[in-house]
Structures are given as structure tokens and as C-alpha cells.
Amino acid sequence: MRREGYELQVGQPQVIFKEIDGVKCEPIELLVVDVPQETAGKVIELATQRKGELTIMEPKGDLQHLEFRIPSRGLIAFQRNDSRKNQRFDDCHGNGPCTAYAIDKLQDRGVFFVDPGDDLYIGQVVGEHSRDNDIVVNIQKGKKLTNMRASGSDDNVRIIPAKKFSLEESMEYIQKDEYLEITPKSIRMRKIYLDENERGRMAKKDV
Known part of the structure; x- marks a missing residue:
């Protein structure tokens, strides 16, 4: 379908139960x-x-x-390494490219799936948090500009290469509150509910 130019979204695989002679199987x-x-x-x-x-x-x-x-x-997702917590970084700022400066400032928090210059949108999953909770980050902000440059004040930005997933690996990786967005040119992971506040409301309904 990708070769034919289609774009689609898929969710986490779900098992279909069946009732046989009154017994759920x-x-x-x-x-x-x-x-x-x-x-x-x-x-x-x-x-x-x-x-x-x-x-x-x-x-x-x-x-x-x-x-x-x-x-x-x-x-489902058995091939995944369960030693990972698989918690996410979600982008919060809006549509636009991420910056090397912003990624560099957050690299100690986990692993990123995007490279500097990649276009992002609110609710996109952009990385894996090193701790056991999802967090919202802004990796689109740039370094503040000043009129004068102090000696030695520029940071040496060293970006760890982004972690890339194949289509099959992405399917295994997404969680039940996420979609895999598949286009002819890219594969992106996103939250089903892009707005952070809406995700919180829906999570409370599921409790």
C-alpha cells in the first residue's frame, strides 16, 4: 500500500476472543x-x-x-526487550522542525527517534524516556540569540544518532494508546489523542 502512495494509521494488534458453547475462548x-x-x-x-x-x-x-x-x-510484543520501560517522549510545542540544541539538552533523559530538522507535530512520539513514565518535551526550541558572544559560551552539540525502527519493529513497539502513522516516505508513532489534556481525561475514563 505504501508503494501505491497510500497513507494510513494502525493501532496495536488486538486479539479477537470467540464464544464457543457459551465459553469465552x-x-x-x-x-x-x-x-x-x-x-x-x-x-x-x-x-x-x-x-x-x-x-x-x-x-x-x-x-x-x-x-x-x-x-x-x-x-504481542514478545520480541521486545522487556528490560526497557518503554515510556515515551511526546512533543508538545507544535508543528515544525526539531533542533539539535533542544535534543542535546534532553539527551540524558533517554533516546530519541528523530533527527535535528525533522518536522514534528503535537502528540508525536519522539523518543523513549529512561524512567518509567511518559513525559511531554519541547525539542523545537532554539538557542537564545544575544548581541554579544562571550568567549567559550557556545555549547558543543553532540547528538547521538536517532534510533530508527523498521515497520515491523514499530508495530511491536506501539502501545494501546498510540497509532503508527504510515506514509510512502515515513513511519511515525503518535498518541491517539494528540492533546496532552485530552489524553489525561481519557486515561481517567479507562480507570
């Missing part, structure tokens, strides 16, 4: 994982947290072969 899948021995315990922990049932555990050369019966909903 959900799809169960087979998960097969071959991992080094030292990481097998972590994989088992992650799978069982998602209601996975370990059915086979056996050596396979230098690897450990694991098989699980697991609900489909447990597989």
Missing part, C-alpha cells in the same frame, strides 16, 4: 525458541508471565530448545 499458539543455555531461564520467565505453558525443554547442540503453548495475546 481465545486463540492459543505454539511458541518455539532456541536460545543459549544461559538465557533460557529469562525466556521461560517472560513466556510464563504471558500465561505460556512450557511443554518441551531439551538440548539442541549448544542451544536450549523450548516449546510453549501460549495465548496469542501473550505473543
Whole structure:
């Protein structure tokens, strides 16, 4: 569809439940994982947290072969590294390009998905916060101009390269309150409700 010039938005994948003979049922899948021995315990922990049932555990050369019966909903975003909190930076300032100066001042807060000069809009997900909460940031502000330049006052801006996602990785990464915006030229993550205040109101309704 992108090759044909279409633009679309998609949300986080959702599992479809079905009622069979009056019983609510959900799809169960087979998960097969071959991992080094030292990481097998972590994989088992992650799978069982998602209601996975370990059915086979056996050596396979230098690897450990694991098989699980697991609900489909447990597989959504399973490839993601769960050691991350996956909290977001949301842009707040408005439409326009982000600046190297603004990104540089916030680099110690996390990882950014955008480069200086990229056009942004309110509610766009622009990075991953290093702590376990979403925050709204302004990465469009520039350095204040003065009439005189003091010796040594200019900052040496060193921007860490932006983290880039493939289409598949973006699909795994988005959360239930986000959309993936797909165009022929770009892939962007955004909040479903772009306005910060509206997001707060909707979050309270879901509680």
C-alpha cells in the first residue's frame, strides 16, 4: 500500500476472543525458541508471565530448545526487550522542525527517534524516556540569540544518532494508546489523542 502512495494509521494488534458453547475462548499458539543455555531461564520467565505453558525443554547442540503453548495475546510484543520501560517522549510545542540544541539538552533523559530538522507535530512520539513514565518535551526550541558572544559560551552539540525502527519493529513497539502513522516516505508513532489534556481525561475514563 505504501508503494501505491497510500497513507494510513494502525493501532496495536488486538486479539479477537470467540464464544464457543457459551465459553469465552481465545486463540492459543505454539511458541518455539532456541536460545543459549544461559538465557533460557529469562525466556521461560517472560513466556510464563504471558500465561505460556512450557511443554518441551531439551538440548539442541549448544542451544536450549523450548516449546510453549501460549495465548496469542501473550505473543504481542514478545520480541521486545522487556528490560526497557518503554515510556515515551511526546512533543508538545507544535508543528515544525526539531533542533539539535533542544535534543542535546534532553539527551540524558533517554533516546530519541528523530533527527535535528525533522518536522514534528503535537502528540508525536519522539523518543523513549529512561524512567518509567511518559513525559511531554519541547525539542523545537532554539538557542537564545544575544548581541554579544562571550568567549567559550557556545555549547558543543553532540547528538547521538536517532534510533530508527523498521515497520515491523514499530508495530511491536506501539502501545494501546498510540497509532503508527504510515506514509510512502515515513513511519511515525503518535498518541491517539494528540492533546496532552485530552489524553489525561481519557486515561481517567479507562480507570
